[in-house]
Amino acid sequence: MAAFNLRSAPSRNLGLRDQRGHPLRQVSQEAPPAAPAQSNEEYLRSFRTAVDRISDEVEAFAEQVDVWTTDFLRHKDVPEERRKELHFKNTLRLLNTLSDIADKSAQKRIQESGGALRFSGSFQLDPNGKEIPKLDNPQTFLESSDTWKLVQRLYKFQFEFQGALKQRIEEQEAQRTPSITSPQDVSTESKRIWEEFLASEASARERCEILAWLEGKSGVTEDKLEEKMQQLEIQSGTNGTWSGGWMNSRAEVKNAKRFRNVDGPLSEDGPIIRANDGIATLVSHLDPDAPSRELRQVAKEDSHREMAHWGRCYQMLRTRSAEETVEEFCKDRQESWRAATLGVFSSAPEQRVCIPGADCGALFRRMCYSAARNPKADRYEQACYGLLGGYIPAVDAVAEDRDDYRYARVNAELIWQFDAYVRSKHPELIPRTIDRFDAGVPDAGSEALFSLAHKWGQRSPAQSVQDVFMENRFLNLTTFLGAFLSKHETQADGVPADLRSRMEAPDIPVAQDDPKWSFPFKLDPLLNDENVLRLVTHLVLIYDSFRWCSPTSADDSISRSPNAGEPLATLHRNIILHYINFLQRAGKFELIPTYAAHLGHEIGPRRIAPELLQITSTDEKRMIVNLLEENDLSMKNLLEGLFVWALETSSLGNDNPAQPRFRMIIDKWDGKRYPDILRDRFGELPPSAPLEETIPDDEAMILRAMEWVLLVDGHWETSFVVLSLAMVGFLRSGKYYAAKALLDVASFKDVSEQKTPYYFKHSFNLADDGLPAEAEDIIHVNSEGQDSCANIMIEQAQAFIDMEALVRAISAIETWAEFVALHRPGDGTLAAFSPDNRAVARDIMDDLQQAMQPLLHDEFLLDLVNFEAPEYHNLQTALTSVRRAYLPEVILAYLACLSVATTVTGRDYISVAYEVARDIARKSGALVADAFVAAGRMEELVTSMALASRVLLGQLQECGDDKRAKAALKKKRWQEEAWRIWDIGRLK
Secondary structure (H helix, E strand, O other): OOHHHOOOOOOOOOEEEOOOOOOOOOOOOOOOOOOOOOOOHHHHHHHHHHHHHHHHHHHHHHHHHHHHHHHHHHOOOOHHHHHHHHHHHHHHHHHHHHHHHHHHHHHHHHOOOOOOEEEEOOOOEEEEEEEEEEEOOOHHHHHHHHHHHHHHHHHHHHHHHHHHHHHHHHHHHOOOOOOOOHHHHHHHHHHHHHHHHHOOHHHHHHHHHHHHHHHHHHHHHHHHHHHHHHHHHHOOOOOOOOOOOOOHHHHHHHHHHHHHHOOOOOOOOOEEOOOOOOEEEEEEOOOOOOOHOOOOOOOHEEEHHHHHHHHHHHHHHHOOOOOOOOOHHOOOOOOOOHHHHHHHHHOOOOOOOOOOOOOOOHHHHHHHHHHOOOOOHHHHHHHHHHHHOOHHHHHHHHOHHHHHHHHHHHHHHHHHHHHHHHHHHOHHOOOOOOOOOOOOOOOOOOOOHHHHHHHHOOOOHHHHHHHHHOOOHHHHHHHHHHHHHHHHHOOOOOOOOOOOOHHHOOOOEOOOOOEEEEEEEEOHHHHHHHHHHHHHHHHHHHHHHHEEEEEEOOOOOOOOOOOOOOOHHHHHHHHHHHHHHHHHHHOOOHHHHHHHHOOOOOOHHHOOHHHHHOOOHHHHHHHHHHHHHHHOHHHHHHHHHHHHHHOOOOOOOOOOOOOOOOOEEEEOOOOOOOOOOOHOOOOOOOOOOOOEEEEEHHHHHHHHHHHHHHHOOOHHHHHHHHHHHHHHHHHOOOOOOHHHHHHHHHHHHHHHHHHHHHHHHOOOOOOOOOOOOOHOOOOOOOOOHHHHHHHHHHHHHHHHHHHHHHHHHHHHHHHHHHHHHOOOOOOOOOOOOHHHHHHHHHHHHHHHHHHHHHHHOOOOOOOOOOOOHHHHHHHHHHHHHHHHHHHHHHHHHHHHHHHHHHHOOOOOHHHHHHHHHHHHOHHHHHHHHHHHHHHHOOOHHHHHHHHHHHHHHHHHHHOOOOOEEEHHHHOOOOOOOHHHHHHHHHHO
């Protein structure tokens, strides 16, 4: 991108490598050792309270970014050059608006603080005990506003003024006369060269913009200088009304001449003139060079007046005040010679460098440089000439703040650059007798601005960013920040999501000795200062948008990532993601989609999953889904990302052995006792606790991720992929109650009724036989027709349907176990059932029989569509392990239930047990038989069937000679004679 003319290269720190591939030396950016000062909940609560005060600015920025993004997308089909032009204008409008918002916010904070701009020094602590400046500090807002103004100036120069300047230079070049014959021609030619210099040297124009920005924010310097000048004027006795030079010294010289009766000038070797204090020796002449020539002084009042005069000149040269120019100031005080020595008569207001004479001011600049080094001159006089000649130490001597220090260096670099340009492009204008201009001042190169901490104290985060921009190293900083985020934990510990694990850290080859990758300030403050973080993030968005604007990128849409493997884009996504994490901690969930759109169509939804999982309100979730769809983000990747993140942060996983954590059968066989079932054997949790309170946090996170399935329209297959994987994870880990809770969140019936309107025009349960008549008009189907579409959808959901059936069967067994437990005294025998209890028992058993039917079909827990699930390389393997782990236990428990039901409700249920055995023995029961064989429980199945037979024989034996009972058995085709051979007790 051409914006800001920034050079991109990676940092020499934090995961970056040199050109030989070796890790670069690490710059210490270590966070302090963890020492929590407050709980995570307290921190988030206080953090959100503080953020409420800046919520207007945060929301206003997001609103403008949304408008800017929409405008960009609207022009994506426009021809390339026109699209870039429109985008430049829209971006300039965005920067202007954001700068205005920041400025209004700063003015508001200043008014609230009573006009005090001092840094309050008040801090708050994050959970790690790290100090973070409070978000409502007026100084931070003012510095942020100043930074936005600097960015606005640089951007405006790059994409608006530079083209106009080049065009104007070309026009002047065409009208240029070959000869220079008059002073007017000399002046015109010098101005033309200056404008040519600005048009051809982009860095020079940038320096001019930076100087203008420093002049615009010179309030502190101007106030301090004004106070000092007023004191000097009071000491001089003039109160700003003096004229005519050194009046007190002139009076002393006149008295000396009158006393000695001298008509002409006094001789420099003549009598000494003493000052009023009787110690200092006064000058005998009144020309400006007299003090240095005679090595004498002027009167004390004149010295104060002289200092005040030069101080006023310096103030006007430094701030370029429009109220009064140096020329007007000197003329009003009858000292125009001073203005002439400063070159103001030959400098136009728009020129930053004095260019009088045919040599474009080369000789004048060297004269100023020499004058600035005169040790006998007043320090403000030295500073004036130092500004004109580029002598930095003279300006540093009177600097009032960090901005004066910056101004001296940028101004000097501009002067040296122009001198070198004239010598290179127009060597005929500078005589050979004039030496090459070389200030030879240390601490004035590209690293100068980063050495401020020694004199002016620790820079604020905003000032650090300003220095980076002034040194043309913003992309170096963002690369450095992106790498830093990928290596260090920077988010609040109160957020369950691990922000660092979502960061990418590509290795980028750089030159290890490149000074552009050295930053003498820590990065933590930049990331913890919300105003600076917001500024950097939005500038990253702007920079990346121009890369997307390029026709060479894979996708012209701003809502899609360019080359995903590009290191700079990857590291920039880390910064955007960190800002999204800030929005989540601040509770600004509705703003997340605006910035997620800039993470990429495919990548964005996956990266923001942890932030979205913190949302609990269904209305907020639905709003977020709508906003994500408006920003053209992949809902498929959203559902997958939510599940994957929740799974990775849980104790579940692909490698967990498939084994229930409970046993459903108690082996107590003696006489007429049968397999028993206990409610408290279903896991380690107390049965009296509500289900939602018994789910651990990591399992609850998965359930929360599954809630989004019901909020996303369509995406049927993806929805059941994640639902199936979640259910598989629960069942493989023996998390029965979590699996049961999942059905409360998103059962097949609920999902079907929510999603069928997207494919058909009506809502219904797709598992019901056939489609309802009103659903014949289809919206989204394939060419094979609606029945085929419905069948395919059923196949895609079949794995989840089967696991849902398994969970519901276990739940039905659990219900029967609870019912039986209520009627079993302490000795373990079953009490006699009343007719009402028998009716309830039959209803429960009927429900259990219905719940067990799906488990015995020949395609139970088969992956019919071969899901591509990276979390489970082969879903069928996982389903098979679940089948082998659960089916034997559930069927054996079911047989036990049938046996118990036979003893309390009648002998009808025992026949069902034989039907189960028959189904398993058939070819269609091969999967069930395989489960018993793989689990090593086939022998137990045979034993259970033998015991069921024994139950029936026992019932027949108890009938005895009861004729009515025998008649009832005969009607039902039970032949006592056929069973007596099994009456082992009688045979004995």
